[in-house]
Amino acid sequence: MKKYLSFFRIRFIAGLQYRAAAWGGIATQFAWGFLTILMYRAFYETSADSFPMTFSALSTYIWLQQALLAMFMFWYFDNEIFEGITSGTIAYELCRPCNLYSMWFVKNMAVRLSRAVLRCVPILLVAAFLPDPYGISLPQSFEAGALFLISVILGFLVLVSLSMLVYISAFYTISTQGIRMLATSVMEFLCGAVIPIPFFPVVLQRVMYVLPFASVQSTPFLIYTGYINGIEALHSIGLQAIWLVLLMTAGILLMKCSLRKIVVQGG
Amino acid sequence: MIELKNISKTFKVAQRSAGFSEAVKALFKKEYTYVNALRDVSFTVQDGEMVGYIGPNGAGKSSTVKVMSGILTPDSGECIIDGLTPWKSRKEHVKNIGVVFGQRSQLWWDVPVIDSFELLRDIYKVDESGYKKTLSALTEQLNIGDIIKTPVRQLSLGQRMRCEIAASLLHSPKILFLDEPTIGLDAVSKIAVRDFIKTLNRENGTTVILTTHDMQDIEALTERILLIGKGRILLDGTLSQLKNRHSTHKTLTVDYIGEKLPEAENMTVVKDMGGHAEIVIDTSLISVSQAVAQISASVELKDISVTGESVDETVVSLYKEFNI
Amino acid sequence: MKLYLKFIAIQLKSQMQYKASFFMTAVGQFLISFSAFLGVYFMLSRFHSVKGFELPEILICFSVVLTSFAISECFVRGFDVFPRLIQSGNLDRILLRPRNEVFQVLTSNIEFTRFGRLLQALLMLVYAVPASGIVWSFDKIMTVVLMIIGGIAVFSSLFVLYAGISFFTVEGIEFMNIFTDGTKEFGKYPVSIYGKGILKFYTYVVPIALFQYYPFLYLVGRSDSIGLIFLPLLGFLFMIPCYCFFRFGLRRYKSTGS
Incomplete structure (x- = not known):
């Protein structure tokens, strides 16, 4: 366990090194969130009745999304891992006394978290001081806040285990770029990054809630805003946990198979 | 140009x-x-x-x-x-x-x-x-x-x-x-x-x-x-x-028949295994041909080769000299 | 020009070496913009209109932006991946050849997989044109063509500006995304829906309203002033400062070597 922790630390510090990147990212995400909210405002002003939530809840949702973007953006992949697989330098990693799945998992978590930590505080701070209904508001209730914390951690883990599947797919194809794009487009759409899930037609919403993608960012953010509450929130969190177990098991099994293949073929 | x-x-x-x-x-x-x-x-x-x-x-x-x-x-x-x-x-x-x-x-x-x-x-x-x-x-x-x-x-x-x-x-x-x-x-x-x-x-x-x-x-x-x-x-x-600037030492490796190699101030025998020897000379004191002449005067030479410091060594010592 | 075609040929030949990857990427490009389309579609099926614009009109607008973005990205990609060109040292190689630097950067990377995105854009146009109820006279067709050309000019300028900035900071370059990707993203809707301030910004600072909004008003019959047709051509003016900035960056690169 300790080795994973120190591994995490190294990656985390490395991620913190990029000062200019962090400021650039903060500026971008702030502008992005702002424009997105203005876009929804246009819809809100056109027909407030069709809006599935309050406008202030929507703003909160968007700011959470921007602040935690580095944690939840699917398209951020570690090229080192892909190159390691395609060029075969992965053999060196296999020599280390670590489980490869756990190592990559930790690596991914650290990179994403270090980026998110740098960026989320300034964005949340500014968003908190924006006038209502454009800013971020506090969680709907104390329980919502507590459940959000659990849910956001689960969501993050689900995301990392999903991206692990994409890394593992690199064992089977030379075209990782294609896979990445395909996976990203499907993922972004179904997890509510293009438009939040409550804005979809009702039939689609039902399907989307069951799929693992909703567990990533939609569930925690909707719990925070109070859109999902009470017993329903507990159900969603349960679903997140189930998906996490399933996805991690699938990843570990697939990894074993592909590593066996590599060892047999000699890379 | x-x-x-x-x-x-x-x-x-x-x-x-x-x-x-x-x-x-x-x-x-x-x-x-x-x-x-x-x-x-x-x-x-x-x-x-x-x-x-x-x-x-x-x-x-x-x-x-x-x-x-x-x-x-x-x-x-x-x-x-x-x-x-x-x-x-x-x-x-x-x-x-x-x-x-x-x-x-x-x-x-x-x-x-x-x-x-x-x-x-x-x-x-x-x-x-x-x-x-x-x-x-x-x-x-x-x-x-x-x-x-x-x-x-x-x-x-x-x-x-x-x-x-x-x-x-x-x-x-x-x-x-x-x-x-x-x-x-x-x-x-x-x-x-x-x-x-x-x-x-x-x-x-x-x-x-x-x-x-x-x-x-x-x-x-x-x-x-x-x-x-x-x-x-x-x-x-x-x-x-x-x-030359850096090294005035050369090594003569000789195979010879005879009793004893000549001894001189400007020639140092660093290795002698009886019939095969290495001699280091300082070219600022004695030229290679003079050294060879002296050696062949006292023993019969079968083979001789002259080696200077290799370029690599020269460069390393140059780096040292200029402190870089 | 002949040389440019040669470069296109060699790039195409290179990319065709990895056919599977090529088509997967093209399909991915298609799907990414398709999901953006679905986003617009679902929003409009819930709200029916936004600030008076209906789905077919919005799709025309979206399609123009996406078409010009896809085309610029395909041919000006060399500037889009310019930071990599600096880091790999290939910019030095470019400077060692007796040709114009901008021309060589243009030809250093031509990304044909972008036709996936272009296809998606054209499909939207095909759907929206009959559905919009616009009477397609010569001047309206002219307008669409000029909108796309103007869009290519503005997007290309943005990519050149992006490359110019990467001479100064490679890490901090991320904020330029708000202008390149952001323009593509938020240009889905006529930029007036974001409010007056944003419209001004998009008119005078990053002039995308010149090709996306004002001529669009004429196109859908909300304005009669025929002069709006030619407004996209002003987009070419935007090229000048961007190009100058790139030259400035290049001069600095030569004096710092980094």
């Missing part, structure tokens, strides 16, 4: 330090240090000369090459190559030069070599008949006729390097800069590359400036050496001057 006068260049480098708190601090403040990459560098290279440019990593070799090829503008100083200042008239200047980077490729990775050649022909506006003549001469001399239709990514390093050199010469430049052209090559390819450069310099009169860490390259190719360290030219002279 290449003429550099008092070229100086300073870079600003951002500091980066380790640790968590340092990383956070660096978010708000960055510290810089200044590095003098080139300090008052001056030298002249005549047409048709072949010059070895040596120095440890970070000494300023590649900065000098960049200045001479027009990629880098120095802070001060003058550089005139065939009447042009490289960084001022880039386009005209680069027509006259060819550059080979040993560690980087200029060929298009996924297509056959010949496609890259033809594109370069168009980029440099080489006319068709001239191109054909140059190409056939190059393919023959570099022995790349068989591999010219293969995609670059499938070539071995040695094959690729020969193609790189050919690519840099398609426009028949008057000056060729070679930046570590033999790095990572096997012995056969190294020799092939060296032979080719030699021929090119002798027969076409191409001026060659060669940077390398491989002292065998220097020994095989160049008469004149420029040694740079910490951005300063430390030495400009011939290889033998360099050796």
Whole structure:
């Protein structure tokens, strides 16, 4: 366990090194969130009745999304891992006394978290001081806040285990770029990054809630805003946990198979 | 003719330090240090000369090459190559030069070599008949006729390097800069590359400036050496001057029949196994022929060889002497 | 020009070496913009209109932006991946050749997989044109063509500006995304829906309203002033400062070598 922790630390510090990147990212995400909210405002002003939530809840949702973007953006992949697989330098990693799945998992978590930590505080701070209904508001209730914390951690883990599947797919194809794009487009759409899930037609919403993608960012953010509450929130969190177990098991099994293949073929 | 006068260049480098708190601090403040990459560098290279440019990593070799090829503008100083200042008239200047980077490729990775050649022909506006003549001469001399239709990514390093050199010469430049052209090559390819450069310099009169860490390259190719360290030219002279200046000791290895080797102040027997011995002489006190005469006067010589300090050793001691 | 075609040929040949990857990427490009389309579609099926614009009109607008973005990205991609060109040292190689630097950067990377995105854009146009109820006279067709051309000019300028900035900071370059990707993203809707301030910004600072909004008003019949047709051509003016900035960056690169 300790080795994973120190591994995490190294990656985390490395991620913190990029000062200019962090400021650039903060500026971008702030502008992005702002424009997105203005876009929804246009819809809100056109027909407030069709809006599935309050406008202030929507703003909160968007700011959470921007602040935690580095944690939840699917398209951020570690090229080192892909190159390691395609060029075969992965053999060196296999020599280390670590489980490869756990190592990559930790690596991914650290990179994403270090980026998110740098960026989320300034964005949340500014968003908190924006006038209502454009800013971020506090969680709907104390329980919502507590459940959000659990849910956001689960969501993050689900995301990392999903991206692990994409890394593992690199064992089977030379075209990782294609896979990445395909996976990203499907993922972004179904997890509510293009438009939040409550804005979809009702039939689609039902399907989307069951799929693992909703567990990533939609569930925690909707719990925070109070859109999902009470017993329903507990159900969603349960679903997140189930998906996490399933996805991690699938990843570990697939990894074993592909590593066996590599060892047999000699890379 | 290449003429550099008092070229100086300073870079600003951002500091980066380790640790968590340092990383956070660096978010708000960055510290810089200044590095003098080139300090008052001056030298002249005549047409048709072949010059070895040596120095440890970070000494300023590649900065000098960049200045001479027009990629880098120095802070001060003058550089005139065939009447042009490289960084001022880039386009005209680069027509006259060819550059080979040993560690980087200029060929298009996924297509056959010949496609890259033809594109370069168009980029440099080489006319068709001239191109054909140059190409056939190059393919023959570099022995790349068989591999010219293969995609670059499938070539071995040695094959690729020969193609790189050919690519840099398609426009028949008057000056060729070679930046570590033999790095990572096997012995056969190294020799092939060296032979080719030699021929090119002798027969076409191409001026060659060669940077390398491989002292065998220097020994095989160049008469004149420029040694740079910490951005300063430390030495400009011939290889033998360099050796002589630094080392006056030579080792004589002799096989002999006889009783006893002569003993003298200026000759030290460092090893004697009866019939085979090594003797070190100081050439400032006694010449090699005098020493040989003295030895053969007392014993019968069967075989003798004279070795000086190797170039590598010379360079290492030079680095030490100049403290770089 | 002949040389440019040669470069296109060699790039195409290179990319065709990895056919599977090529088509997967193209399909991915298609899907990414398709999901953006679905986003617009679902929003409009819920709200029916936004600030008076209905789905077919919005799709025309979206399609123009996406078409010009896809085309610029395909041919000006060299500037889009310019930081990599600097880091790999290939910019030095470019400077060692006796040709214009901008021309060489343009030809250093031509990304044909972008036709996936272009296809998606054209499909939207095909759907929206009959559905919009616009009477397609010569001047309206002219308008669409000029909108796309103007869009290509503005997007290309943005990519050149992006490359210029990467001479100064490679890390901090991310904020330029708000102008390149952001324009593509938020240009889905006529930029007036974001409010007056944003419209001004998009008119005078990053002039995308010149090709996306004002001529669009004429196209859908909300304005009669025929002069709006030619407004996209002003986008070419935007090229000048961007190009100058790139030259400025290049000069600095030559003096720092980094």
